[in-house]
Amino acid sequence: MDSRDKDAILKTVPQKGFFGHPKGLSTLFFTEFWERFSYYGMRAILLFYMYYEVTDGGLGIDQTTANSIMAIYGSLVYMSGIIGGWIADRVLGMNRTVFYGGVLIMLGHIILALPGGFTALLVSMLFIVIGTGLLKPNVGGMVGELYSKTDPRRDSGFSIYYMGINMGGFIAPFIVGTIGQTYSFHLGFAIAAIGMFAGLVVYLLSRKKYFGLAGLQVPNPLSGEEKRKTTKIVSLAVIVLAVIGWAGVTGGWLTIERVIFSISILGVIIPTVYFIMMYRSPKTTADERSRLLAYIPLFVAAMMFWAIQEQGSNILATYANERTQLSFAGIEIQSSWFQSLNPLFIVMLAPVFAWLWVKLGDRQPSTPQKFSFGLIFAGLSFIVMIFPAIFNGTESLVSPLWLVLSFFLVVLGELCLSPVGLSASTKLAPAAFAAQMMSLWNLSNASAQAINAQVVRFYSVDTEVIYFGVIGGIAILLGIVLLLLAPKLKRFMRGIN
Template sequence: MADDKQKRLETIPQTGFFGHPRGLATLFSIEFWERFSYYGMRAILLFYIYYSTTKGGLGLDKATAASIMSIYGSLVYMSSIIGGWLADRILGSRSTIIFGGLLIAFGHLVLSIPGSVPALYVSMALIILGSGILKPNLSNIVGDLYSKTDYRRDAGFSIFYAGANAGSLLAPLIVGTVGQVYSFHLGFAIAAVGMIIGLIWYILTSRKTLGQAGRYVPNPLTTEEKSKVFIRFGIGAIVIIILLIATIPNGLLTINRFTYVVSGLGVVIPLAYFIVMYTSKKTTQVEKSRLIAYIPLFITAICFWSIQEQGSTIFSQVADSQTKLDLGWLHIQSSWFQSINPLYIVILAPVFAVVWTKLGKRQPSTPVKFSIGVILAGISFLIMVIPFMSGTDHKISPLWLVVSFLFVTLGELFLSPVGASATTKLAPAAFASQTMSVWYLSNASAQAINAQLVKLFNANTEILYFTVIGIVSIVIGIILLFLSKKIHSLMSGVD
C-alpha cells in the first residue's frame, strides 16, 4: 500500500502552484465553483422559502424554513457517505466527482424554473446527492497530492479551503443581490452556471495536473459483492418509494416528523460507521488506535459546526429582520452577510497556512487546535447576547454580526482545514474515502441537531439561546484541551 502511494506521488507534479503540487490549482478551481453554486443558492434559499408568494417566495413560516435549511445541509453532508463508498468500492475519486457535479448543476436548474414546494424538494434531492458524491472526493484527492509526512499538507488544505471560501464570498454578493432584487429563480440559474463552469475546467485540466491521484479504487467490490450490493440497493429503493407513497398523501410524514427522522440519523449513522471501521478485519491495530483518537475530535467538530452553520439560518433571520440594513446611502441586502465568513477566510487562511508551515513540528497538536476552534465558536455566540440585552424593540448594528462572524471564522481556521487534513492521516487504508465522508458527517450531525435547535429561537428566547449554546461550546473546548495529550498519543505518530 505504501509503495502504491509512492508510485502515485511520482506521477503528480509536486510544484507549480505557490510551492504546492500543480493539481492543487485544479482542485482549488472546481471547489471554488462548487462552493459558488452551493452558497449562492443557500444565500437566498431561506428567504425564498419564507418570503410570501407576493414577494416571489413559497410562503412557509420562518421556523419551518430554518428547520428545512438545517435538514438540507445535514443531508448534503450525510450523503457524502455515498460519495466515499462509490470512490472506495467502484469508481475511484476522480470519476465520482464528475457525476456529482452534473447532479448539482441539474438541481440548481430545477430551482431556476418557477415552481412550488414539490419542485423545491426535487431540487434538494439532486443537490443533496450531487454534493455528497462530489465533496468528500475533492478533499480526498487533495490528501493524495502529499505524503503523510509532508509539512506542506496542512498548508495545502488551508489553500484549498481558501478556494472554497473565495467562491462562497462572491456567491452571496452576486447570486444574493440578483435573487433578492430581481428574481430568486434568476439567482438559482446563476448558481447552476457556476457549477457547469467548474466541471468543464476540472475535466480539461485534471489529466495534466493530477497524475494518478484519485484514479485507484482502494477496496474494489468483488463480482459476488457487486451482485449483492445491486440487489440490496434495489430493494432499499423500492422500500423507500413504498414508504413515501404510503405516508406523504395521508399526512403521516410531515416536514416536522421528517426533521426528527433526519436528526436521529445524524447520530446513528456516524456511530454505525465508527463501529464498522473499528471492527473490520481490514483495520490494523494502529489504525484502531487512531480511530479512538478521532472520536473526541469528531464530537468537538459537531459542536463547532452546530454554531458555524447557524450563520445561514439564525443569523440570516437576525440580519433580515432585526438588523439595520440602511447605512446612509447604502442599502445592504440581508444575503450579503453570508459573505462575511468567507471574506475572513480568504484573508486569514493564507496567514494560517504560512504560520503552520513556519512552525513545522512546533505547531500545536491537532487536538489543541480543535479545542481552540470550538472555544472561539462559543465566544462568537456569547457576543450576540450583548446587543439584545437592552431589549428586542430596536434593530441592532450590523457590526455585531461582523464581530461574531470574525470569532467563529478564526475558530473555523483552527478546526476545519486541520480536521480534513487529520482525517486523511488517521483514516484506515481500506476506508480512505469513506473516512473523509465521516468527517463531513460531523457537519451532517451538527445540522441534524440544529433542525431541532433552531425551532427554539425567537424574540423571547434569543438571549438564553445564544448564552447556553455558547457556554456549552466553551466547556467542550476546555475538556478537549485537558485530554489533548492523551488523544495525541492515541494518534500513533500522526501530528
C-alpha cells in the first residue's frame, strides 16, 4: 500500500480514547478477549467430552484417540491461518474477514452445544478451524492498522492486546470448565458460544465508529480472471474431497485414524515445501539464503517446544483428570481449571522478561541461545512429571502442585522462545517472503501438533515415566546442542542477532 494511502486511512481512525491509544484498540481487545474465552473454554472441556462415557455425558471415544484428535485439531487451527491471511489479502480485507471468522466460530460452538454425537463434533470442528483461521491472524493485523509504523505507542498497543488474549484464556476454564464438568458439557459449549456472540456484538457496534477505513481495503485483490480460476479450483477441491469422504466412509476405509495420520504427514510436508520454495526462489539473495539456513534449526527447536507446550491441553489435561488430587487446601478443583495456568503465568511473567531483555541490552543472549533456554525449560517441565510416579508409583493420586510446577516451567520456556521467534521470523525473512515467513512461524506449532497426534498414542499410566522422561530428555538434549551451535548460527544470520 502507498504510504500516502496509509496516512489517509489513519486520519479516519480516532487516535485517542483507550488509555491513550486509538479507540479501535478497545474493540479489538474485547473481541479477542471473548474469542479466546470461547476457544479456551471449549478446549478446556473438549477432551473430557470426547472420552467420557455416554452415561456421563460424553461421546465414549477411546482416550488415546481423543488425545490424537485434540492434537490434530490444534494443528488444523494453526494451518488454517494461511487461508485466513490469503482471503483478507485477496478477497475481503481484514475487517470483514474477522467478522465472518467470528460468526463461523460461534456456529461451531452452537453445534457443540447441541447433542448431535460424533458427526456434530466433526462439523463443529470444521467451523471452528476455518473461523479461527479467518479471525486469528487478521484481528492481530487490525491492531497494526490503527498505528503508523513510527508511532511510539505501537508496541504498547500490542502488549495491551496480548493481555486481552490471556485474560480471556485465564477466565474461560473457570467458567466454561466448571459449568461443563459440573452440569453438562453441552451447557459449557453454549457458554462458549455466548462468549463469541458477545465478541461479535462488541465488534459490530463499534467497528464503523472506531476503525474508520482501517482494514476495509483489499491489499492485493484478485483480478476477474483470477476470481474465475480460484472459484473453479476451490469448487473442484470441495467436490473431490466430498466424493473421497463419501466413498471412504461408505467403503469403510476412511477411518479417523487414517485421517489423523494423513494430516500428521501434511504437518511435515507443508513447512518443508515452504523452506524449499523460499530458498530456491530467484528473489532470495545469498545473504537471505544464509539466514534461512540459520532459521531451520530454530524452526525445529520451535517444533520441539510446541510439541511439549501443546500437550498441556491433552496429555496433561488427561493427567489432571485421572492422576491428580482434585482437592487442595480444602478447595475442590475441576480438572479443567489447570488450563488457566498458562495464561496466568504469562500475564505475571511477560513484563518481567520484557524488563530483563531491556536491562541486559547488548549483553542479552542471542536468538539461538534464547531458543535453547526455551527448549531446556520445556524439557524440564516434562522431567518433573516423572517424579510423582518414581516416589509414589502410579496407583495413587498426586499433588496438583506437580502440574502447577510443570506449567510454570514451560511458560518460562515460552517467554524465552515465542516472542523471540516472532521477532526472528521478521528479521531473518527474505524481503520477498516477509508475510509467508510469519505463516511459516505459525506452522511450527501446526507441525508440532500434527506430530503430537502420533506421539500421544504412546502415553498411558504404565508408560508415564518413560513418556515424560524421553520427551523431556530429547528437548533438553536439543537445547544443549542448539546452545553449542549458537555461535555458528549467529554467523549464518549475517549480522542479525
